Ligand SMILES: Nc1ncnc2c1ncn2[C@@H]1O[C@H](COP(=O)(O)OP(=O)(O)OP(=O)(O)O)[C@@H](O)[C@H]1O
């Protein structure tokens with residue numbers, strides 16, 4: 001798809017829990033010198049409580065939250081300000097909702113195997129999202145984006161390599 005050349009861009013870092021959205025998103029924003037928003041910080045408390053009880057979110061739970069994030073993306077787009085935002089964005093229609101804020105939203109999909117993801121989740125401490133069953137539900141909901149929607153990178157690489165590879169792909173897409 002052809003998009004008008006712009007001096008700013010909005011970037012979504014997506015993937016299931018433990019794929020590295022917060023870590024890679026923050027690093028990417030730092031490398032690009034732009035703001036980072038962690039989608040998790042915008043969940044209503046009811047969603048956090050539900051996940052902390054080990055109950056996966058459903059479409060209804062995610063609706064208002066995705067609306068909030070789409071609104072933030074739209075706001076940055078309107079102001080021609082750059083942004084990296086982390087959000088699981090598991091289903092195609094969730095991404096469509098986020099793209100309603102910026103049709104040229106660039107997407108980095110962090111892809112990993114069940115084993116890689118479980119290892120990352122079990123070594124992480126102090127987070128409300130835990131447990132193998134929760135990861136299973138995320139993998140069941142995941143509709144992986146194709147190359148028409150996203151740049152896909154495997155989480156086995158170091159954070160620095162992932163950020164550099166994505167930035168290189170952006171340059172070739174946008175220049
Ligand atoms: N490429 C990587 N290599 C090694 N460790 C990583 C990498 N990416 C992330 N990590 C580590 O893996 C763990 C999970 O990463 P992170 O919290 O960023 O995932 P997340 O997708 O934001 O998860 P959630 O959606 O549950 O918040 C963290 O401890 C993080 O430091």
Ligand SMILES: O=C(O)[C@H](O)[C@@H](O)[C@H](O)[C@H](O)CO
Pocket residue numbers: 016017018039040056057062088089090129138
């Ligand atoms: O869509 C969802 O089910 C949720 O957003 C989860 O993905 C959490 O936000 C996150 O992964 C936990 O940290």
